[in-house]
Each structure stands twice: as C-alpha cells, then as structure tokens.
Amino acid sequence: MDAGFIKEFFKRNGVGMGWFLIIAVGFWVVVLIILPQISMFDFSFRNDLPPPEIGGPKDVYTLKNYQYLIFGADGNPDGYNKTDLAVFGKTLLAAAFVTILDLVLCYPIAYYLGQSTGGGMARLFVLLLIIPYWINEILRAFAFRIIFGDSGVINEMLMVIGIIDNPIDFVRENIALYAGLGYAYILLMIFPMYNVIESLDRNQIEAARDMGASWIKIHRRIVIPYAKPGISSGCTMVFMLSAGALAAPQILGGPSSLWFTQIIYQWFNQSVNWPQGSAFAAVLLVTCIIIVLGVMRLFNVNMGDIGK
C-alpha cells in the first residue's frame, strides 16, 4: 500500500467517509474479531486458576486443555475422551447434513427467483421468505418444539390421515432439531445463490435448450458451474453457523443429543472453566475452517469467488 493508494482512497471517498471507513473497518476487524480470538487462544493454553493466582508462579502455558479433549481426565480407563470426541464428530456430521439439506431445498428456490423476470410473484416469494425472520430465534425454536410435539400439528395431522397410530417423537429422533436448524439458515443459503444465478444470462439456458440439452444437463453443465461461488458461500455460512449453533440444539435437541457448542457452553457457564471452554471452542473453529477450506479445494472454488 503506497502513498498514492491512500491518497486515491481519500480522494474517492472524501476525508470524512475515508476516515470513517478506516476506523469502522479497523475497529470491526481488530477489536471485535482478532483481539477476542487471540485472547481465546491465549486462554486455551492456560491453567484454570482462581483469580488471586493469576499472574503467579502457577500461571504457565500448558497443553492440558487440549489433552483433555482428546484423552479425557488423567487416569481415564478408555484411553480417549470418547464422550466429547463423539459429540464433536456428531456435531460436525449433523452440521454437514443440515448444510446439504439446505442446499437441496434452496437451490431450486434460488434458481426460480434468480431466473424469474422479477415480477410480483418473485417479490412476494422473497417477502414470504424474509418475514418469518422478524420473529426471534428462540421463539421460532420453541414454535418448532410445539409443532413437532406429541400433540403438535404434524403428529395430529398424520394421525387424522391415519398414516400413524401413535405420535412420533420428533424431538427424540432429532428431526425437530434438523428441521429447526435447516429452517434457521435457509436465507443464508438462498441469497448468495440467488445473487449469482440472477446474473446468469438467460440466453445461455435457451441456447442449451436449443441444442437439445435436458434440464438436468442444463443445470449440471451451465447453471451449477456458474452458481458455484454462491453455492460455496451459502454452504460455508450454513455449515459454520450450524456447527456453532447453541439455541436450536438447546431447545430442539433430544435428551440424548448433545451439541458440541453445548459442551463449550457448560465449560464456560456451569464449570466456569474458561481455559477448558476456550480450548474446545478453538478446536471447533479450527476444524470447521479446515473442513471448509478442504471442501473448497475439492470443488475448485477460490476464496475470492466467495465474496462475489
């Protein structure tokens, strides 16, 4: 960044706006993202000490918080911390499942919205998608609990139609959880895809049709490759947020299911062991990033494409 660039930056945006951008973005990146994460990492390598001992001779860096996640407490007969690792794995798998579910549900909607000529129908559709988000997340989760409950609408309906005789325990089967999580992030999946598909030239689709391509072929060869940046950006957000969700698993999760974030929450709030919680959180974050980068590599998407 040479002086010319900075000069140009101020000339283009004006002095007031230029400073605002620098300060606001700087504050956002440094104070709200980088510093808290650094202190989290720092925490994760420390011992859990009562306040008077902090800074004392016992306050040294240690790997024991990470060790605990992998091997459990000292003298653990299993050798590995099977409980926490299983929850960790299940959380990631469930997040991947929610991501795929959302992708499958949202792609047709995004395609329809993106390729419709923006008439009244499409606008109504977008509005219908957005309005439910006026209701707060926890309320929505409880609403799902009611809908999926033993005497909820769905069970009642299935029983009236006669498909089932006894109510299905959707909560125990985690169906309510997947539905709630999937529903929570639908917009984050639709809009990035919609944005990209909207800019796809309709003539390309017509040209392919003219050459005899089936709809499957058109999507596989033309629309999906074109929408890839939007697909990956939507998937990234949904995966990250699902893996990091707390409220939905808390409210909608079955009694046997525990989300990794709930364990982190317990470390912070119930056990008041921040270093241990930080280590778990750090592992979740880093693993998620590695998975996302790996999948991007697999599907040949660049980081720059995601911002499109």
Place this chain on the structure above:
Amino acid sequence: MSEGVGVDLENVWIRFGDFVAVREANVQINGGEFFSFLGPSGCGKTTILRAVSGFLEPSDGNVLIGGNNMAGFGPNERPTALIFQNLALFPLMKVWENIAFSMEVRGASAGERRKRADELLDMIALSGQGDKLPSELSGGQKQRVAIARALCAEPDVLLLDEPLSALDLKLRQHMRSELREIQKRVGITFIYITHDQGEALTMSDSVAVMKAGIIDQIADGKSIYDDPATAFVASFVGENNVFRGKVKSVSKDSAIIETNRTGNLRARISSDNQGKLKVGDDAMMFIRPEALDISTNDTSSDTRIKARVTHSEFEGQSYHVFLEGTEGKEMKMSLINRGEDRMYERGKELYLDFDANQAVALPAGELASE
C-alpha cells in the same frame, strides 16, 4: 449438396395479451436462401425468429420447416439452431466444449467431440484455439465460435438474431462477407434478423421489411431499395428525400405529384402500387440523395427542383449538399467526388435534376422515424 430446407410462415399472428407483436405474416423462405428480416427495434422481427426456433408458439397460423408443421415441437426438436444477439457462449466451458455442446447432449464421446470441434475451428479459421475460454477471444472470434457451435448441431436452418450488433463497424463489415461466405459453403438456410439495412442488403437473397408487426415488403435487396412498396420501406431503407402532395395525373406506371412546396414532380409508381394511386390521392414521392444532380438548365420541368443550399459536407468519397425545399426536413443531395469542389455556400440557389425512373411515387403512409 441437397436443396436445403425451406421455412414457411402461414398467416402467423403472435399476440402478447392485447399487444399484437406479429400480424398476419406470410413468408416463404426457400431452402438454402439467406433471408433477412429488417426493421426497427420492437417491430416483431425477433418474435418471428423465436416462433421459428420454437421458443414461442404463434397465437394463430403455422410455422412450417421443410414442409412439416412445427406446432407443438420445442426448440430442441426443430432442425434449427439459434445464434443469440449476445452469442450466449458458455463462459465456463472451453471453446471446443462450447462448439461441441450439442454433441455432448447427444452423448458423443469426448474424442468424437474434440475431433468435430477441431474441424469446425479450422473452418472458422481459429485452429488451435479450442482450449481457450471464450473470454480470451476477441469479439469477432467469439462471433465465429457462436457460428461454429450452431453449425455443429448440423441444423437445416440457422437463425441469427442480430449477431453482429455488438461488434465495431470495421469488424461488422468484415463479418458480413464472412457470414455470407459460410452460408454459401454450408448451403443451409439462414434467417437473419437485423435493424441494419446495410447488413440486410449486402448479405441477403431476400429481405422482409417489417414495421410494427407487419411485413411491408418481401423482395431482393435491389427491389427493396429501388422499388419500395410503402412509404415506410422507402424511408427506412437507405436515405431518402420525401415530398408530400396529391396525385395530379396518373398513368400505368408513372404519376405527376403536385407537391406542397416544390411544384409538380414526375415519378415512377412502384411496382406493388401500380393501379392503386388515383388522381387526388394523398401521395408521397421519394428521391434518393444520389439520384439528384446539379442541373445546367434553369427552366422549370417536372423532373427539376429549385432549392437553396443550407450547408455542404465533405465525406471523402462524396459531397453531401443540404438544401431547403421539402417540408420540415432538409433535402439531401449526394455527389460523388470526382475532383471538382462541390462545397456550395449557404444561400446559393441550385437547380437539381433527377430521372423520373429513379423517383418513386407511393401512397401517403407512415414514415420511419429517425
């Protein structure tokens, strides 16, 4: 080479709600012909093309390709290939994949596709460029790739929707002859949509001139230019000076028009209108700028116009002299540059001669807006 497959439009109407986009189109396009639809934007020419390609069904009437009624056949089931105005190349596929896409659809192996694509690349003089992406090609090259992609499907009829409009002037002129060349070589029917009369006249065997959903005239380029059927055709194709007036006297193939401003002028009646003009009818008379010449004679005559110069322009190959004379608009005279100075001063009075055979009398009608 076979005879080629013709296209017939039989009494085709296309409506969008209350709006009539195409009104009673009757067109016969012969197999192997280069046929153009020429008209201003919004005249319905693209709508006709979409009806031929199958993206649209006519509200009434029939589209026949090779004598077969195409009603109910989708774009993929018709022996046509469409080249879009913006070409619609697939940006993420390599050039050769673009060209061979129609074969990929039919399930041809990669080897076959590559072979055919390379043959077509040779034909369009882009050998060895198959592995590039479309974005790495120039405008004219993309154009040729779009043609190759359409030809790869081996259509009987190639439909072109103003494919040259995005190119700069020089390239456009070059591509005209190249398109004509390709059409001669492959021998299939080309249906070409354009608002550029230069393109239509230079390339086509036949031209249909359209105005607001109506086909005014179908003829070869020379007839369209020299023997227009309506005032719209006369004013839309090429430049023309218009004189309004009434028919004073009329014979089988010529008439004397009593113009509002310029006296009595004699003109040929265009072949489509013979017998239609009656004494006293509102009429229009058209004289092309190049049909006017400076007179050495100053006696009044029905093939001579007296007018005052407003300004002159020099354009290299010719001088354009603008004169007062016709209502509302200046009259334009174009004189080939033969070395003498033809930059006439403002205010100079000139007598202009024309050949009554090169002036056309038509029933009064709507003119093309500039």
